[in-house]
Structure formats: structure tokens, C-alpha cells
Amino acid sequence: MVGVAVEVEGLTKSFGSQNIWSDVTLTLPPGEISVLLGPSGTGKSVFLKSLVGLLKPERGSIVISDTDIVRCSESRLYDVRKLFGVLFQDGALFGSMDLFDNIAFPLREHTRKTEAEVRRIVLEKMDMVGLQGAERKLPGEISGGMRKRAGLARALVLDPEIILFDEPDSGLDPVRVAYLNQLIVDLNAQIDATFLIVTHDIGTARTVPDNLGLLYRKHLAMFGPREQLLTSQEPVVQQFLNGRREGPIGMSEEKDVAQVEAEMAALQARGGDRHNGVGPKGAVGGDAVPPQLDPSPGLPERRAQRRRQERVARMLHEFDPATADAIRASLPADLLAQADAGVLTPPAGGRHWATDSTQAIGVLPGPRDGR
Amino acid sequence: MTAPGKPEAPGLLDGKLSPTRPLRASGDLFAFALDTVRAMPKRPFQLREFVQQTWFVASVTILPTALVAIPFGAVIALQLGSLTRQLGAQSFTGSASVLAVLREASPIVTALLIAGAGGSAICADLGARKIRDEIDAMEVLGINPIQRLVVPRVLAAMVVATLLNGLVSVVGVAGGYFFNVVLQGGTPGAYLASFGALAQVEDFWSGELKALVFGLIAGIVASYKGLRAGGGPKGVGDAVNQSVVITFLLLFAVNFVMTAIYFQLVPPKGQ
Numbered sequence: 214m215v216g217v218a219v220e221v222e223g224l225t226k227s228f229g230s231q232n233i234w235s236d237v238t239l240t241l242p243p244g245e246i247s248v249l250l251g252p253s254g255t256g257k258s259v260f261l262k263s264l265v266g267l268l269k270p271e272r273g274s275i276v277i278s279d280t281d282i283v284r285c286s287e288s289r290l291y292d293v294r295k296l297f298g299v300l301f302q303d304g305a306l307f308g309s310m311d312l313f314d315n316i317a318f319p320l321r322e323h324t325r326k327t328e329a330e331v332r333r334i335v336l337e338k339m340d341m342v343g344l345q346g347a348e349r350k351l352p353g354e355i356s357g358g359m360r361k362r363a364g365l366a367r368a369l370v371l372d373p374e375i376i377l378f379d380e381p382d383s384g385l386d387p388v389r390v391a392y393l394n395q396l397i398v399d400l401n402a403q404i405d406a407t408f409l410i411v412t413h414d415i416g417t418a419r420t421v422p423d424n425l426g427l428l429y430r431k432h433l434a435m436f437g438p439r440e441q442l443l444t445s446q447e448p449v450v451q452q453f454l455n456g457r458r459e460g461p462i463g464m465s466e467e468k469d470v471a472q473v474e475a476e477m478a479a480l481q482a483r484g485g486d487r488h489n490g491v492g493p494k495g496a497v498g499g500d501a502v503p504p505q506l507d508p509s510p511g512l513p514e515r516r517a518q519r520r521r522q523e524r525v526a527r528m529l530h531e532f533d534p535a536t537a538d539a540i541r542a543s544l545p546a547d548l549l550a551q552a553d554a555g556v557l558t559p560p561a562g563g564r565h566w567a568t569d570s571t572q573a574i575g576v577l578p579g580p581r582d583g584r
Numbered sequence: 585m586t587a588p589g590k591p592e593a594p595g596l597l598d599g600k601l602s603p604t605r606p607l608r609a610s611g612d613l614f615a616f617a618l619d620t621v622r623a624m625p626k627r628p629f630q631l632r633e634f635v636q637q638t639w640f641v642a643s644v645t646i647l648p649t650a651l652v653a654i655p656f657g658a659v660i661a662l663q664l665g666s667l668t669r670q671l672g673a674q675s676f677t678g679s680a681s682v683l684a685v686l687r688e689a690s691p692i693v694t695a696l697l698i699a700g701a702g703g704s705a706i707c708a709d710l711g712a713r714k715i716r717d718e719i720d721a722m723e724v725l726g727i728n729p730i731q732r733l734v735v736p737r738v739l740a741a742m743v744v745a746t747l748l749n750g751l752v753s754v755v756g757v758a759g760g761y762f763f764n765v766v767l768q769g770g771t772p773g774a775y776l777a778s779f780g781a782l783a784q785v786e787d788f789w790s791g792e793l794k795a796l797v798f799g800l801i802a803g804i805v806a807s808y809k810g811l812r813a814g815g816g817p818k819g820v821g822d823a824v825n826q827s828v829v830i831t832f833l834l835l836f837a838v839n840f841v842m843t844a845i846y847f848q849l850v851p852p853k854g855q
Contacts, residue, residue, distance in 0.1 A: 305717035
């Protein structure tokens with residue numbers, strides 16, 4: 214099973230007269246892990262809730278397996294939602310049920326499985342997230358990290374094709390965040406679903422995803438392969454990924470240009486990001502592209518990895534040299550050779566990528582047949 | 585990166601003074617009520633939740649109801665006792681007391697308790713779930729919270745309300761008897777003999793029907809307010825407060841209308 218793509222186009226959301234973000238266009242490629250970053254209060258959670266149809270954007274479309282969930286009927290929406298697994302910030306477990314019943318809940322509501330089957334599936338998922346032996350605990354009795362993992366297990370029981378994470382790192386210590394990140398990568402290798410993580414943890418953003426996006430000033434400032442943002446010269450992206458004060462993002466609103474320039478000059482005088490020390494939340498200085506997390510030994514390879522390599526190889530020429538170099542460093546030799554020989558045609562959708570099923574190239578496992 | 589149409593800072597009174605605002609709120613409540621009624625016959629019926637909720641609502645309302653019903657019956661007995669003595673119609677004390685308790689006192693007491701104790705408990709429960717994202721999680725799992733949570737609660741409130749009405753009738757009449765006979769020196773025989781002189785079975789049925797409607801309204805308003813709670817724990821408190829106030833207003837208005845209709849439909853005994 215391969216996850217489905219999520220195609221978001223021109224999405225705009227306001228509450229009353231307050232605009233949250235407008236004209237957000239991006240595609241979550243099937244089976245890949247994407248991270249959406251953004252300063253606090255930029256509407257990342259609102260974006261997530263819009264994706265599952267809990268909030269209705271005013272304009273634009275969200276197409277998931279041929280259904281525009283902004284405009285479809287309520288009953289169709291409930292059907293599409295069965296494709297989703299969502300991990301809410303605090304796990305959103307049902308407080309009146311113990312962990313086993315919480316995780317069994319979707320199975321009991323939606324399937325006609327026998328209690329023995331339910332038990333087998335629930336224990337398997339609890340094992341996946343490392344919660345063996347905690348079946349009879351109530352959500353109020355366990356730590357925040359366990360609640361998150363239990364919420365994740367509940368999101369997994371219906372074998373979702375898209376999994377959304379709302380700030381998986383919030384309220385966890387850095388070590389647990391690292392474990393959770395590894396768990397996310399391992400899960401992706403096992404179930405090959407499409408992942409979207411909304412966070413402001415820079416360590417997660419640097420090491421986990423295939424694609425990165427940044428919401429800033431009511432717009433999607435940038436969305437693309439991780440190398441594109443990690444090597445970006447865009448001041449906002451650089452400031453955010455390095456977790457520093459110097460740059461256009463201010464405490465409550467944007468700063469004036471002169472102040473930003475003065476700050477940047479001072480930063481350069483100190484030696485730039487590379488000598489800026491380690492910032493908060495796992496930021497490491499500079500525009501380095503750290504290696505991506507691999508699945509734990511013994512697990513299958515991430516099938517999305519090959520699909521993604523092929524995808525970025527096709528759009529190699531669209532990036533600036535620094536990004537292109539970083540991408541080339543991540544590609545295997547056969548793809549690199551094909552890219553240099555000009556065999557690979559760019560995808561139809563351009564920079565933001567759209568499913569391209571017109572040609573599957575010789576040796577490559579072609580992208581999933583979309584529409 | 586330029587926004588189409590410069591976004592404006594939200595004003596303090598944004599939409600708060602709009603003349604259509606109360607209309608929108610009541611329309612929203614009505615739409616919610618329709619959704620609930622439409623979801624009632626939908627399978628699978630949540631029997632477990634319904635039984636649990638019925639037990640829950642009953643457990644928070646039975647004792648306070650009984651305790652309120654006793655003084656209510658007593659007050660009616662005291663008022664009637666002195667009034668009938670002044671008029672020289674002591675023999676009718678019993679029948680007047682039964683009439684007052686069955687027709688008005690028990691639906692009113694039921695309304696107070698089902699809204700104040702049952703409704704507030706339902707609203708607080710749903711509100712707490714809402715702010716913990718449980719309701720969102722449920723929707724995302726493809727389960728309609730109206731069918732799964734609201735319908736069993738509304739039905740539970742209706743069932744418990746009709747049962748409470750019976751309880752109040754019995755306790756109220758018994759309380760009236762005690763005060764009239766033991767404290768005011770009335771004659772037990774006269775009290776019991778006049779029991780059926782004025783009251784009729786229709787009075788009891790009208791009380792039960794009122795209680796059923798009160799349970800429906802209290803359940804719907806409490807669920808509506810609970811599911812729309814927002815803004816953290818304070819939001820839940822506000823929602824409970826509003827739910828009780830709105831339910832009281834609605835119940836007393838509906839009680840008036842139903843009483844007026846009753847007198848048009850059922851002629852008083854002896855006419």
C-alpha cells in the first residue's frame with residue numbers, strides 16, 4: 214500500500230475579519246514525510262485541521278483521492294477521513310477509557326472484527342509504538358510522551374494512508390523527541406503512508422522529512438525538498454532553521470528593515486551562523502544539510518526514498534546551484550547518471566510537484582499511478 | 585508575498601453589535617436540534633452509551649429532585665391549608681393540593697433539576713471533551729459525535745425527565761399529605777376522599793408530556809453548548825453557565841405555551 218497524495222491549491226482561511234493564511238499551494242507527495250514549520254501563531258494547527266475537514270477554508274481546494282474535501286458532502290467527508298490518522302497535540306485520548314479501549318475504539322466502531330482480532334491488532338500497534346504492558350492504564354495516569362504514543366497507536370489501527378502529526382515534540386524532552394522522530398521514520402518505512410508533521414522543532418525539521426515548508430506572514434513562504442530549504446538563502450528560512458534572533462522574524466511582529474540589516478551585519482562580524490553556537494531546539498549553525506534519519510536496522514527500506522530520489526532528480530535543473538549540489542550528493546549513482554544524460558524529463562507540475570504518471574522510466578519503480 | 589486585500593486588525597466589537605447575531609445563534613441551535621433528531625433513528629443505536637448516560641443523569645438528579653419536591657409539596661399544602669380554611673372549603677384541600685402538584689409543581693421541579701443538575705453535567709462533560717480535542721479526534725476517526733454522543737444523552741435526559749416527573753408527583757403529594765394532616769391538623773379521610781374530586785388522569789399525562797419535552801430541550805441545549813465550548817477551561821465554565829440559563833428560559837416559556845394549549849384541549853373536570 215502506498216499513501217495517497219494531498220494536493221492543496223490556493224487555500225485561504227480567515228476567522229471573521231482576521232486572515233490566518235492565504236493562497237497556500239503545496240502537494241504532499243505520496244508516501245513521503247513532509248514537515249511544515251512556522252513561528253507560533255501562524256496557523257499551522259489551523260492548516261492541519263483544514264486538511265481533515267474540521268475547519269472549512271473560504272477559498273481553494275484540498276484534493277485527496279479525487280475528492281475536494283473543501284466542497285464535498287458531509288457523508289463523503291466522513292468516508293475520506295477514514296484515510297487519515299491524526300496525532301493531536303496531547304494525544305486527544307478519550308479520558309473515560311483505558312489505553313486498550315482507546316486504541317480499539319476505531320476498530321470497534323468501524324469494523325465487524327471479533328474481539329480476538331481486535332485484541333491482536335491493538336497489541337500489535339501498541340508494540341509498534343513501544344507501549345507493551347500499558348493496556349489497562351487510564352490516559353490520566355501516564356506521561357505526556359506515552360499519551361502521544363498511545364494517540365499515535367490509535368491513529369494507526371485503521372491502516373491510514375495519510376498521517377498528520379500536530380507538534381509531536383511539544384511537551385517532550387529532547388531525548389524523547391529523538392526517539393519519537395526515529396519512531397516516525399520507522400513507521401514510514403513499515404506502512405509507506407504519507408506523513409505531514411507540523412512542528413517548530415528544528416532538529417526534527419533538519420533530520421526527519423523529505424520535504425520542508427515554512428509558513429510565515431500569512432503565506433507559505435517556501436515548500437520543497439529538504440535540501441531546498443536547508444540551503445536556502447532566504448532570510449526568513451535561514452533565521453528560522455538556525456533558531457536565532459537576527460533576522461526578519463521579530464518577537465511579536467516583523468521588524469523594520471534597518472534593524473534587520475544591522476543585526477545581520479553584527480551576525481556576520483561574529484562569523485555567521487556557523488559560529489553562532491547551537492541554538493535552541495536542536496538548531497545547529499550554518500546551512501549544512503545533515504543526513505536524513507534511516508529506519509532502524511532490521512526494518513525494510515523506506516520505499517518513499519527511491520520514489521523521492523527519482524522525483525528530485527527530474528527537477529534538478531530547477532534549483533539554484535547550492536541546492537542542486539546538496540541534492541546530487543543525496544542521489545545514487547544510477548539516477549545521477551540518468552539526470553546528467555538528460556533522460557529524465559521534468560515533472561508536469563513544475564516546482565511544487567504534481568503526480569506524474571505519464572511515463573515510468575526503465576529501471577525505476579515509477580511513481581504511483583495517480584489519475 | 586503581498587496579501588490580496590490588506591488584512592485588518594480585528595476590532596473589539598467585531599460583529600458583536602450585529603443585529604442578526606442573536607438570530608444566527610438561535611438558528612444554529614435549531615439546526616443542531618434538527619441534526620440530532622435526524623440522527624436519532626440512525627443505526628447502530630448506541631445502547632451502551634444510552635444506558636450509561638441514563639444512569640448518570642438519574643444519579644445526579646434523583647436525590648436533589650426528591651429533596652426539592654418535599655418542601656415544594658409542603659409549601660403548596662401550607663398555602664392551600666390556610667386558604668381553604670378561610671374559604672371554609674377544608675374538604676377540598678386534598679384535591680387542590682394534588683391538582684397543583686400534578687399540573688404545575690412537578691413539571692417545574694423537573695425542569696429545574698433536569699436543566700440545573702442533568703443539563704449542566706452533560707454540558708460540562710462534553711465541554712471538557714471538546715477542549716481536550718477528543719471531539720475532533722472522534723470526527724477524524726470518522727465517527728459523528730452527534731450520533732455517537734448527543735443522541736444517547738438527549739434520549740437519556742428525556743427518559744429520566746419523565747421518570748423524575750413521576751417521582752416529584754408522588755413525593756410532592758406525600759409531602760402535602762404529611763404537612764396537611766400532621767402539621768395543620770387536617771383530617772386524613774377528607775384529604776384522601778377528595779383526591780380525585782378535581783384532578784384527572786389527563787393532568788398526569790400532561791405533566792409527563794411536559795417532562796418529556798423538557799428533557800429533550802435540556803439535552804439538546806446542554807449538548808449544543810458543550811460541543812461548542814472553546815477557549816480552555818474558562819470556556820467550559822461559560823458554556824455550562826449559558827446552557828443552564830438558556831434552558832431555564834426555554835423551559836419556562838415552553839411550559840407556559842403547553843399549559844395554555846392544555847387548557848384549550850382538556851376541559852376541567854365537572855364542566
